[in-house]
Amino acid sequence: MPKIKAPVRTPHIDMTPMVDLFALLLVFFILTTTFRPQEAAPIETPASVSEKQAPDNDIMTIFISKEGKVFFSIDNGKDTSTHFREKLLVKMAEQYNLTFTPAELDKFSKMSSFGMPIKDLKGWINAKDSKDRDKLQVGIPMDSTDNQLAWWVRLARLTNLGAEVAIKGDAETDYSAVKEVMDLLQDNKVNKFNLVTNLMKDDVTLKDLPPK
């Protein structure tokens, strides 16, 4: 009697459901994604109960790192044809007698927060990789003889008249560093600040009211 040989088959797993799931997830992520902008320094914001969302557009953000370094960022506006970043840099260049090529301006408008003396900005824009770029991020000088942050704020306000100001400070920053920035802003007639915080619910109800 001849032996019946079972045909050898490679085990095949049906991957279709898995692929379906992956495709769904992928579509979901592609659609919901808003890219996290690269930040100059890691900043852990303090928590608050505020549920107000930070505006997407027309906002200039001043970052204050743990060490008190200050970085600046402004968006291009809701209508990207406004090119606020480019215009701001042109004004800033005029102020400090510098020139930027159109290519540099264009590159700058696509980048995010920065913090260095204005003379190093060219190097930052043209830096080969992010390592070189990060080395230049030493904070915007704020001393009284050459207050560059004040100029950034002033000219940014002139460039985008409707821009609000957000302050994103690290929880461990000294308040004096934040206060310095706030004072500077107030000198430039900014009296309303958006302090960037994490949401942390803390409900207090009538029950928490101490008895009379």
Add this chain to the structure above:
Amino acid sequence: MGEIIVEEKGKKSSKHKPKKHSTRIDMTPMVDLMCLLITFFMLTTAFSKAKVMVITMPEKTDEIDPDRPEIPKNRTLNILLTGEHKVYYYIGIADPKKPTEIPQLVLTDFSKDGIRKVLLIKNRDLFTKIAEFRDNRITGKLVVADTTAESEIKRLKKDDKKGPIVLIKADDKVKYKDMVDIIDEMAICNIASYAVVDPTPTELEMLMNAPK
């Protein structure tokens, strides 16, 4: 079973029949790629948008408005912040011209039974009103739109004539987190009027001699 054997026999005998290919596609590379893409999107997505806490600072002017309203002494609650997350408070005004009447600082902290209790007791009337208004909305007794509710709470705050006027003062040792926390307490306790101001020299001296 019989059929398969017949088929195999047929395959071997008739050479001119085209070889049957399996319709299975190897999906592994596709799955690999999808996995990578999903990972990429998951890592770069910023899901929770940043929240902001809006704070409006008093405008800086050297002129003193002659028509400014007189603040009743007993409504003024001064909160003094200093390093190590310490909170001091006193009621009234520390007038350097009347050294005998300088009030004593009371030490408290950021906990639930700390400064919040003080604020809640001081702000009992307004807090009760706003909390009841919110409760009525949650339980469905009162149906109003979000914006209407907001303006109603604003009106309640504006009409309040009994609650404390909180002056927040911070010295150089304060961390940014503490400042955000104390402003947050104002929001939690529904304080109608508060301001962040610089401490006076008298108050700094009071802090030096404050109970540890």
